[in-house]
Amino acid sequence: MAFEILDVQPIYEGYSTLVMATLSAPDGSTFRREIEHHGDAACVLPYDPERRCALLVSLPRAPVTWRGGPDQLLEAPAGMIDEGEDAQTCARREALEEAGVKLGALEPLGAVYASPGVSTERIALYLAPYARTDRVGDGGGLDHEQEHITVLEVPLAELWSKLEGGELTDLKSFTLVYALKARRPELFA
The missing domain is CATH 3.90.79.10 (Nucleoside Triphosphate Pyrophosphohydrolase)
Incomplete structure (x- = not known):
């Protein structure tokens, strides 16, 4: 099993878009990361x-x-x-x-x-x-x-x-x- 994005929630949308992604790890645990996109x-x-x-x-x-x-x-x-x-x-x-x-x-x-x-x-x-x-x-x-x-x-x-x-x-x-x-x-x- 590879790392996988389970969910993405928008935080802010403007010139830049900021989202919070929830990922799963190969061991089954989950963690969150902020992603900026422009x-x-x-x-x-x-x-x-x-x-x-x-x-x-x-x-x-x-x-x-x-x-x-x-x-x-x-x-x-x-x-x-x-x-x-x-x-x-x-x-x-x-x-x-x-x-x-x-x-x-x-x-x-x-x-x-x-x-x-x-x-x-x-x-x-x-x-x-x-x-x-x-x-x-x-x-x-x-x-x-x-x-x-x-x-x-x-x-x-x-x-x-x-x-x-x-x-x-x-x-x-x-x-x-x-x-x-x-x-x-x-x-x-």
């Missing part, structure tokens, strides 16, 4: 292999600030996958909206669970090369979303230093920078 996301790290830099965004994240972290977080462009949209389309849309870059080929890394102890969210991760001419807009996000985004072009060597120094604390961005260094170490020299 959909899946896509994240992309645009990098310029010629100039050896990456496009990132800095924006306020209320949970991080509430937790005592910085008032803004450095991240790769990311966003929620809209209904009827695939992850690659979302990654391209978010890169254009947030960083003002039009992306071509995406290098998929996989889809990972963001925080599997509490959330259903899976994030599709991508690397994407770009050139200076692909910067077609200012970025900054959509006005009605009030994201307060600042776009930054960061040299890859500096970005790696931020990662090693504990300054890059967003897990999806941390993972993407690590993956880029594993695939293209020469860009960080």
Whole structure:
């Protein structure tokens, strides 16, 4: 017998949905867990292999600030996958909206669970090369979303230093920078 969900009771429904799940264990015991659901996301790290830099965004994240972290977080462009949209389309849309870059080929890394102890969210991760001419807009996000985004072009060597120094604390961005260094170490020299 495997672990099985016996019952799910709604607790809250809004941007996020919070439910209480009752599960059965192989030994016949039951236990409860809260589950947060708000959909899946896509994240992309645009990098310029010629100039050896990456496009990132800095924006306020209320949970991080509430937790005592910085008032803004450095991240790769990311966003929620809209209904009827695939992850690659979302990654391209978010890169254009947030960083003002039009992306071509995406290098998929996989889809990972963001925080599997509490959330259903899976994030599709991508690397994407770009050139200076692909910067077609200012970025900054959509006005009605009030994201307060600042776009930054960061040299890859500096970005790696931020990662090693504990300054890059967003897990999806941390993972993407690590993956880029594993695939293209020469860009960080």
